[in-house]
Amino acid sequence: MLDPEQVARWLREDLGHHDVTNHVPGETTGRLVAKEPGVVAGLDAAEAVFDYLEVDVTERLEEGAHVHSGDVVLRTEGPAKATLRAERVAVNISGHASGIATRTRRAVDAAHEVNEGVRIAGTRKTTPGLRGVEKRAVVAGGGDTHRLDLSHMVMVKDNHVAEMGLEGAITHFREQASFATKVEVEVEEPEDAPRAAEAGADIVLLDNMDPATTEEAVELLPDDVLSEASGGIRVSDVPAYAATGVDVISMGSLTHSAPSLDLSFRTG
Numbered sequence: 001m002l003d004p005e006q007v008a009r010w011l012r013e014d015l016g017h018h019d020v021t022n023h024v025p026g027e028t029t030g031r032l033v034a035k036e037p038g039v040v041a042g043l044d045a046a047e048a049v050f051d052y053l054e055v056d057v058t059e060r061l062e063e064g065a066h067v068h069s070g071d072v073v074l075r076t077e078g079p080a081k082a083t084l085r086a087e088r089v090a091v092n093i094s095g096h097a098s099g100i101a102t103r104t105r106r107a108v109d110a111a112h113e114v115n116e117g118v119r120i121a122g123t124r125k126t127t128p129g130l131r132g133v134e135k136r137a138v139v140a141g142g143g144d145t146h147r148l149d150l151s152h153m154v155m156v157k158d159n160h161v162a163e164m165g166l167e168g169a170i171t172h173f174r175e176q177a178s179f180a181t182k183v184e185v186e187v188e189e190p191e192d193a194p195r196a197a198e199a200g201a202d203i204v205l206l207d208n209m210d211p212a213t214t215e216e217a218v219e220l221l222p223d224d225v226l227s228e229a230s231g232g233i234r235v236s237d238v239p240a241y242a243a244t245g246v247d248v249i250s251m252g253s254l255t256h257s258a259p260s261l262d263l264s265f266r267t268g
Helices: 004-015 043-052 080-112 131-140 158-164 166-176 192-199 211-220 235-242
Strands: 027-034 056-060 072-079 119-121 154-156 183-187 203-207 226-230 248-250 263-267
Touching: 004 043, 004 080, 027 080, 043 056, 043 072, 043 080, 072 080, 080 119, 080 131, 080 235, 080 263, 154 166, 158 166, 166 183, 166 192, 183 192, 192 203, 192 211, 203 211, 211 226, 211 235, 235 248
Parallel strands: 119 248, 154 183, 183 203, 203 226, 226 248
Antiparallel strands: 027 072, 027 263, 056 072
């Protein structure tokens, strides 16, 4: 459920203090149309924008639906003035989210062609204020959200290790965390992967390793510890990483670099 205050902020940013361009009388219908193929997402956010301005969404596709150029994604009915005021924000949000979902689906499909068991995950490299929209878009594309925020999992990173040492950092955070909280440990060399597992890591993040080095590290880990590859991985790199036997491939590019899906809103 989107916070109405967030929707209000989006609209205030777009409308400003004295909108005269959308003073159109009467009632109208509208339709959000895909101009290229992809996977749609952010439609719950788009609907929330129309709802806020009392425009009815009469029909919409499910999150994660495949679309082709020309497909109608969402239909509206209501006052013309409110419809036009909602239009740009709704298109921007849904286009952005759909771009993320489309890129995620491409990564998932590329991974599953090689290894059906590997997961594609997002990261915390999201746009401030839009994390909820972007994480839901990753899910719509078939991906995993990874951490939603810092409270969802302890991640022992390179700076922690530099301050406390690998084993010392893991022990420190194990003592701080709840028994229900998983601990993930970032390593940059294959030989550190089993050290992290022995010290109590639930998940070992293999950071900035090429596929061959990633496979070497995976083979050193016990079966009950999850492995995650991360660090500048592109969709074109996914098959090679999926072939290493890693459990999770996390990709910041799903959210920070996905181009918007081209959507258009038409009235009448």
